Amino acid sequence: MTAIGTTTAAGAPRLPGWVRYEVTAFAVVTALGLIGYLVFPFDLALLTRIIAVTFLVLSLDLVTGYAGVVTLGQAAIFGVAAYAVGNACLAGITDPVMLLGVGIIAGALMGLVSGVLISRFSALPQLVISIAFGQLVAALANKLAQFTGGSDGLAGFAPSAVLGVFEFDIFGRTSFGFSLVVLAVVLALLLRFVQSPFGLMCRGIRDDALRARMIGTAVYPRLIVMYGVSGAVAGVGGALSAINVGVVSLHSVSFEMSAEALVMLVVGGAGHLLGAVFGSILFQIFGHFVGSTNPFHWMTIVGGTLILITLFAPKGLYSAFASAMAKFRKSRVSQ
Amino acid sequence: MSALLQLDDVSMSFGGLKVTQEVSFTLQTGDRVGLIGPNGAGKTTLVNLVTGNLNPSSGRILLQGEDVTHTGISHRVRHGLVRTFQITRLFQTLSVADNVALALLQRKGLAMGFLSSATQRPEIRDEWTRILQVTGLESRAYDPVSVLAYGEQRLVEIAMALALKPKVLLLDEPAAGIPHEETHRVLDAIAALPADIAVLMIEHDIDLVFRFASRVLVLANGKLICDGTPDTVAANDEVRSAYLGSYANDRRSA
Numbered sequence: 001m002t003a004i005g006t007t008t009a010a011g012a013p014r015l016p017g018w019v020r021y022e023v024t025a026f027a028v029v030t031a032l033g034l035i036g037y038l039v040f041p042f043d044l045a046l047l048t049r050i051i052a053v054t055f056l057v058l059s060l061d062l063v064t065g066y067a068g069v070v071t072l073g074q075a076a077i078f079g080v081a082a083y084a085v086g087n088a089c090l091a092g093i094t095d096p097v098m099l100l101g102v103g104i105i106a107g108a109l110m111g112l113v114s115g116v117l118i119s120r121f122s123a124l125p126q127l128v129i130s131i132a133f134g135q136l137v138a139a140l141a142n143k144l145a146q147f148t149g150g151s152d153g154l155a156g157f158a159p160s161a162v163l164g165v166f167e168f169d170i171f172g173r174t175s176f177g178f179s180l181v182v183l184a185v186v187l188a189l190l191l192r193f194v195q196s197p198f199g200l201m202c203r204g205i206r207d208d209a210l211r212a213r214m215i216g217t218a219v220y221p222r223l224i225v226m227y228g229v230s231g232a233v234a235g236v237g238g239a240l241s242a243i244n245v246g247v248v249s250l251h252s253v254s255f256e257m258s259a260e261a262l263v264m265l266v267v268g269g270a271g272h273l274l275g276a277v278f279g280s281i282l283f284q285i286f287g288h289f290v291g292s293t294n295p296f297h298w299m300t301i302v303g304g305t306l307i308l309i310t311l312f313a314p315k316g317l318y319s320a321f322a323s324a325m326a327k328f329r330k331s332r333v334s335q
Numbered sequence: 336m337s338a339l340l341q342l343d344d345v346s347m348s349f350g351g352l353k354v355t356q357e358v359s360f361t362l363q364t365g366d367r368v369g370l371i372g373p374n375g376a377g378k379t380t381l382v383n384l385v386t387g388n389l390n391p392s393s394g395r396i397l398l399q400g401e402d403v404t405h406t407g408i409s410h411r412v413r414h415g416l417v418r419t420f421q422i423t424r425l426f427q428t429l430s431v432a433d434n435v436a437l438a439l440l441q442r443k444g445l446a447m448g449f450l451s452s453a454t455q456r457p458e459i460r461d462e463w464t465r466i467l468q469v470t471g472l473e474s475r476a477y478d479p480v481s482v483l484a485y486g487e488q489r490l491v492e493i494a495m496a497l498a499l500k501p502k503v504l505l506l507d508e509p510a511a512g513i514p515h516e517e518t519h520r521v522l523d524a525i526a527a528l529p530a531d532i533a534v535l536m537i538e539h540d541i542d543l544v545f546r547f548a549s550r551v552l553v554l555a556n557g558k559l560i561c562d563g564t565p566d567t568v569a570a571n572d573e574v575r576s577a578y579l580g581s582y583a584n585d586r587r588s589a
């Protein structure tokens with residue numbers, strides 16, 4: 001199993017093509033949701049926060065893992081979408097599904113802008129531009145306090161009931177359920193998307209952009225489109241974080257947020273959607289435990305763990321796990 | 336009718352080194368041309384100039400009558416100008432089928448599909464299956480290119496070129512690295528191409544060139560020193576001295 005949804009060696013899909021990705025996505029999200037609920041029944045807010053950030057990591061996986069654009073400015077997209085949703089809610093759009101739409105549109109637009117800027121370059125200049133872009137957006141967010149609340153954060157908005165039925169409750173059950181459903185839907189779409197001609201072309205560009213040109217592909221426009229899709233996914237995360245928390249802070253557009261997302265992706269396994277999901281969950285759960293006992297140790301332990309992972313599982317935990325599974329299966333077959 | 340490909344006095348240098356000097360030739364419908372010349376003669380550079388990987392310092396390149404001297408790489412590919420690389424350039428993490436499928440999707444204008452499966456669309460699947468049969472790669476369809484032997488990777492280069500249905504095909508040492516008993520696959524694949532396209536093959540194996548080509552171009556020190564039938568080329572003194580005399584002397588003094 002290299003990636004869920006790729007064709008097997010025999011070329012035969014394991015499930016009928018038209019439900020394969022949906023079944024995978026819903027099974028994974030349901031299982032993760034159940035485990036989360038059983039382990040943290042009184043801290044659904046933590047789980048909900050993890051899910052919102054998972055969208056950011058997924059969006060980063062699309063541009064970095066699947067298209068080879070390395071960026072440290074992805075949180076700018078996430079944060080701007082969150083601010084857009086907060087402002088829309090203050091302006092009277094309180095329906096959560098509508099707000100999700102606002103987040104997607106804001107994220108997609110921000111994604112296109114960052115794509116135009118960042119994917120124009122490659123290698124080190126690309127990384128520098130992405131940092132500059134992120135810092136610019138963060139500085140603007142700080143300055144434009146009438147839209148962002150500045151360093152106090154944007155607060156005081158309250159979304160209405162989901163589908164007019166499920167009110168947001170103080171235990172965070174609605175937030176948790178709503179976020180899980182959205183995650184399942186987006187994950188199913190993305191599993192499909194990365195196997196599509198467009199997704200495959202992006203992986204080709206990642207492998208060798210000149211080769212992609214030599215089969216007639218206009219690389220730059222493709223990367224911009226990929227950035228738009230990625231932005232929409234980050235926008236979902238930003239929207240969920242605004243809807244669920246009711247506050248948008250400067251942290252959501254910060255460099256730290258972008259950097260952490262990249263770390264989560266590398267830990268989980270860039271170039272695998274499930275790797276992004278697992279990396280996001282593991283990193284944040286880990287951070288929750290260690291960080292709540294001692295913030296200093298948190299940084300030390302994160303640093304240490306990262307070094308271990310890059311040494312022993314350079315392609316991320318997901319790839320390490322997948323190849324261990326493959327070996328295990330092979331050894332059973334040969335017995 | 337205009338030539339499929341026409342070069343007018345194309346020149347280029349790396350620093351002070353004149354690697355391409357006023358090269359002119361045309362490729363017509365149905366041409367099977369060999370391009371030979373000693374190591375470092377500028378053959379690969381010439382291909383790079385034609386495809387847009389490098390820009391000439393002077394001269395013109397016409398593709399089916401259109402001046403493409405200053406157009407981008409992908410534009411020329413979409414207009415039927417396809418090459419293979421002397422040192423393979425493939426999508427290393429993708430499977431053989433995916434490599435070929437990408438070329439097919441791009442050619443057919445299907446590369447912008449967002450939710451359909453890339454490789455399993457019937458019309459795409461049938462075609463890459465056929466191309467992999469022609470190139471003898473069927474059994475490797477689902478293997479990542481990175482695990483293939485170098486000779487097999489060379490064949491993937493050719494498979495991708497076939498998938499692009501070229502009008503002008505430039506092959507840069509397609510048989511280099513392919514075990515001798517397998518080189519027939521390259522010739523078979525080329526023989527299976529439509530007769531009306533033009534093929535130019537760079538090759539050091541003179542046997543292979545003479546089996547394939549009805550016309551041979553000889554490049555030495557960036558200059559085109561001979562353009563004629565294999566027999567005239569074989570009998571040409573300048574060619575002989577380029578290969579034996581000056582070239583050998585250069586090598587010894589280097």
Ligand SMILES: Nc1ncnc2c1ncn2[C@@H]1O[C@H](COP(=O)(O)OP(=O)(O)OP(=O)(O)O)[C@@H](O)[C@H]1O
Pocket residue numbers: 349354372373374375376377378379380381421
């Ligand atoms: N990027 C480059 N920068 C500087 N010089 C180069 C570059 N590429 C090629 N050259 C030089 O240009 C000359 C022509 O090189 P080219 O690769 O075109 O030769 P070739 O005929 O394809 O040789 P071979 O048969 O070895 O493939 C050589 O002297 C080479 O050293």
Ligand SMILES: [Mg+2]
Pocket residue numbers: 378379380421507
């Ligand atoms: Mg060469």
